[in-house]
Amino acid sequence: xxxxxxxxxxxxxxxxxxxxxxxxxxxxxxxxxxxxxxxxxxxxxxxxxxxxxxxxxxxxxxxxxxxxxxxxxxxxxxxxxxx
Amino acid sequence: xxxxxxxxxxxxxxxxxxxxxxxxxxxxxxxxxxxxxxxxxxxxxxxxxxxxxxxxxxxxxxxxxxxxxxxxxxxxxxxxxxxxxxxxxxxxxxxxxxxxxxxxxxxxxxxxxxxxxxxxxxxxxxxxxxxxxxxxxxxxxxxxxxxxxxxxxxxxxxxxxxxxxxxxxxxxxxxxxxxxxxxxxxxxxxxxxxxxxxxxxxxxxxxxxxxxxxxxxxxxxxxxxxxxxxxxxxxxxxxxxxxxxxxxxxxxxxxxxxxxxxxxxxxxxxxxxxxxxxxxxxxxxxxxxxxxxxxxxxxxxxxxxxxxxxxxxxxxxxxxxxxxxxxxxxxxxxxxxxxxxxxxxxxxxxxxxxxxxxxxxxxxxxxxxxxxxxxxxxxxxxxxxxxxxxxxxxxxxxxxxxxxxxxxxxxxxxx
Numbered sequence: 001x002x003x004x005x006x007x008x009x010x011x012x013x014x015x016x017x018x019x020x021x022x023x024x025x026x027x028x029x030x031x032x033x034x035x036x037x038x039x040x041x042x043x044x045x046x047x048x049x050x051x052x053x054x055x056x057x058x059x060x061x062x063x064x065x066x067x068x069x070x071x072x073x074x075x076x077x078x079x080x081x082x083x
Numbered sequence: 084x085x086x087x088x089x090x091x092x093x094x095x096x097x098x099x100x101x102x103x104x105x106x107x108x109x110x111x112x113x114x115x116x117x118x119x120x121x122x123x124x125x126x127x128x129x130x131x132x133x134x135x136x137x138x139x140x141x142x143x144x145x146x147x148x149x150x151x152x153x154x155x156x157x158x159x160x161x162x163x164x165x166x167x168x169x170x171x172x173x174x175x176x177x178x179x180x181x182x183x184x185x186x187x188x189x190x191x192x193x194x195x196x197x198x199x200x201x202x203x204x205x206x207x208x209x210x211x212x213x214x215x216x217x218x219x220x221x222x223x224x225x226x227x228x229x230x231x232x233x234x235x236x237x238x239x240x241x242x243x244x245x246x247x248x249x250x251x252x253x254x255x256x257x258x259x260x261x262x263x264x265x266x267x268x269x270x271x272x273x274x275x276x277x278x279x280x281x282x283x284x285x286x287x288x289x290x291x292x293x294x295x296x297x298x299x300x301x302x303x304x305x306x307x308x309x310x311x312x313x314x315x316x317x318x319x320x321x322x323x324x325x326x327x328x329x330x331x332x333x334x335x336x337x338x339x340x341x342x343x344x345x346x347x348x349x350x351x352x353x354x355x356x357x358x359x360x361x362x363x364x365x366x367x368x369x370x371x372x373x374x375x376x377x378x379x380x381x382x383x384x385x386x387x388x389x390x391x392x393x394x395x396x397x398x399x400x401x402x403x404x405x406x407x408x409x410x411x412x413x414x415x416x417x418x419x420x421x422x423x424x425x426x427x428x429x430x431x432x433x434x435x436x437x438x439x440x441x442x443x444x445x446x447x448x449x450x451x452x453x454x455x456x457x458x459x460x461x462x463x464x465x466x467x468x469x470x471x472x473x474x475x476x477x478x479x480x481x482x483x484x485x486x487x488x489x490x491x492x493x494x495x496x497x498x
Contacts, residue, residue, distance in 0.1 A: 019151045036152070040217040047214035 003076060010072050013048050017041055027069035039063070053079055091345075092263040093496050095270075095338040096175025096326030097436050098167035101423055102138035102319055106170065109142070110433075111440050114448040115469040119303035119422050121317050127282045134294040136302040137280045138319035138424030155218060157231055158196030163322040163429075164228040164276030165235060171272060172236060175326040175338060187240035187268040188229045189259045190324075191251025191275035193428035193483075195225035198281050228276050232324075240268050248483030249388075249425070251275050252323065252432025253491055257347035259327045269332040275432035276322035288318055291357070293392050306425075307452040308389035308418035309396050309460040316390040319424025323432035325439070342439040345476070346375020346492030351485070359395055359482050364402035367488035368478060372406075375492040377476055379407045382414070382492075384447045384472075385462075386438045386479040389418025390425055399480060400460035415470060416462040417441075421451035431481035435491055438479040442495045446471050 011022040018025075018035055031037045037045070039059075046057045055078045065071050099106065102120025103113040113120070120138040129135040145154065145162050153162065199222035206213040221227055226244040233242050241262070247254045252275025259271035288294050295315040298305035307313040333340055348370025352363035372379060388399055404411045419434050426433065441447055450464040479491045 019155070040156075040221075043217035044214070047217070051214045 003072070006075055006079070007072055009052060010049070010068065010075060013045055013052070014068065017045050017048070025068060027067065027072065029068050030066055031068065031071065035068070049075060055079055090264045090266060091330040091343060092260050092327050093330050093333050093343045094325050094341045094439050095328045095333050096171040096177070097341060097439065098170025098174060098324045099322070099433065099436055100140055100143055100163045100167045101321040101323070101433055102140060103423055105140060105143040105166065107174065107436065107440070110436070111444070114419060114422060114437060115446060117422065117449045117451045117468065119451060120319070121302040121305050121424055123299065123302055124280070124285070126280070129282070129285070132285055132289060133296040134285060134289050135299040136295065136305050136317055137285070138317055139280050140320060156221060157227060158199045158222040159278035160192060160196055160276045161228045161231050163278055163320065164190060164274070164324065165231050167274065167276065167322040167324040168232045168235065168272055171324040171326050175328070177326070182269065183237050184239040185269045186238045187259070187262055187271045188232045188238055188242045189245060189255045189262070189271055189273040190229045190232070191245045191247070191255035191428045191432065192225050192228065193246060193248045193251055193277055194279055196223040196227060197279055197284060199223045201281070201283065232272055238272070246428065247487035247489065248485055249427050250431055250481040250483035250487050250489040251428035252430065253435060253479065253481035253489035254349060254487065255432065256325065256327065256344060256435055256491055257349055257489055260344050260347050263327060263329050270326055270328040272324055273327055274322065274324035275429040277427040277429040278320045279427055280318055280320050285318055294318065295391070304452050306391045306421045308387065308391045308421050308450055309400065309457055309462065309464045310453045311455045311457045313391045313393065313396065313457070315392050316420060317424035319426040319430070321423065321426040321429045321433055323429060323436045325432070325435060340496035342442045342493045342496040344491060345494050346371040346373070346377060348372070348374055348490040349488065351487050353486060355486060357484050359398045360486065361398050361402045361405065363486065364399060364480070364482060364488055365405040367490045368402065368406045368480065371478060371490035371492045375476070377492060380410070381476045382407065382478050383474045384415040384417065384441060384477050386434050386441065386477060387416050387418045388480045388482045389416070389420055389450065391418070391420060395482070397457065397459035400462045404461050412461055413463050415447045415465045415472070416450070417448050417465050418450040419448065421453070431479070431489065434479050434481065438477045438491065438493050441477050442474050442493050445474050447474070
């Protein structure tokens with residue numbers, strides 16, 4: 001999966017979880033302050049991404065990420081795909 | 084229970100979300116007009132159900148009233164209860180409450196976040212398995228309403244949730260009365276909430292044989308407490324929250340006093356999970372009278388449990404007869420469920436609000452659809468419309484599966 005496809009998927013999953021449109025999710029947005037993700041939202045996002053990408057993510061790693069872009073990079077590392 | 088309360092407790096705020104309206108004024112106006120909140124179910128497919136009617140909230144849009152975070156975090160029963168609590172808070176002019184550590188929350192519910200229960204089953208066992216939702220547990224838990232109310236208003240006093248099935252709301256008020264009397268808290272937000280109108284619950288209640296089955300084409304005639312042709316109750320949703328406050332506190336801050344909660348009687352028949360017991364009901368009524376320092380002759384009206392089932396109504400009517408004697412033939416007995424349906428743990432809280440309004444307004448709302456009184460029910464069901472009359476005290480009866488009876492006694496307030 002290439003970076004662009006992952007980004008589309010990530011926007012879709014975050015938008016669904018936070019009741020937004022995918023266009024409203026931007027890479028520079030902070031996960032907590034701007035997207036308002038709490039630990040339960042993060043758990044849901046990770047479970048969905050794990051299900052869709054067939055990977056295993058770590059919630060503690062996730063909670064250290066700051067922005068949507070950081071999350072995209074993290075998912076790229078997990079799936080082992082270079083953009 | 085002591086017959087002489089050391090501290091008196093009054094109702095200074097009320098909020099209602101119901102099939103008869105989501106404001107206290109609309110609720111009371113519709114109750115007095117004999118309007119039915121029962122309708123055909125149109126939110127899920129009911130072709131397979133014998134009972135196709137229910138009483139649900141139609142004038143409160145949860146999607147605009149609550150923000151995204153609240154809608155996601157809370158089950159429907161919590162949102163209904165929180166909306167009622169907001170009304171009660173404003174009605175009591177609490178504003179920025181002083182001494183939040185002296186304000187408690189005590190809510191009743193029979194089955195809590197039941198509509199969220201089905202989600203993990205669909206996710207796990209549906210045609211294509213889906214990830215589970217991390218919000219499911221906080222949405223399901225019965226205590227989520229009590230927690231949501233404390234969070235909304237920043238209340239640090241005791242925070243409990245109580246479940247005695249269909250008497251949950253009344254027991255919440257009764258226990259709140261004990262807290263006020265004990266001096267441990269000044270105010271309690273108390274009441275009940277329920278959102279049980281789901282396909283699975285409808286069919287499950289139906290299997291118990293207690294839902295109306297023969298009135299799908301005329302829903303407004305479905306619930307007929309004390310009527311000869313009654314055939315069961317109507318499932319309903321709703322919430323009611325009251326601010327119960329020490330009389331001293333209410334006077335100190337010049338709060339409006341709607342009524343006084345003077346007595347509470349609670350017991351258990353210890354006989355049956357589902358069958359009401361006349362002797363225990365009569366004893367709970369006597370306990371409420373004793374607790375309030377009242378005699379049977381002081382009671383000028385009763386807000387009945389009055390479900391409209393074949394078994395409840397004569398059992399309750401005969402208990403009233405046992406307590407009030409021959410006078411019961413002319414004692415006004417109103418059954419709010421004839422219009423509101425039966426909202427389980429919320430119903431007794433809704434009926435407590437109606438009882439408060441009865442003593443405040445000196446009026447008894449009618450029992451709808453009681454066109455031919457069952458001779459086994461020797462009471463006056465107020466079948467002919469709202470009745471203005473002197474009400475020195477009103478009893479509100481509530482009985483729950485498990486044999487948990489709760490009776491509240493209200494008087495005009497705070498004099």
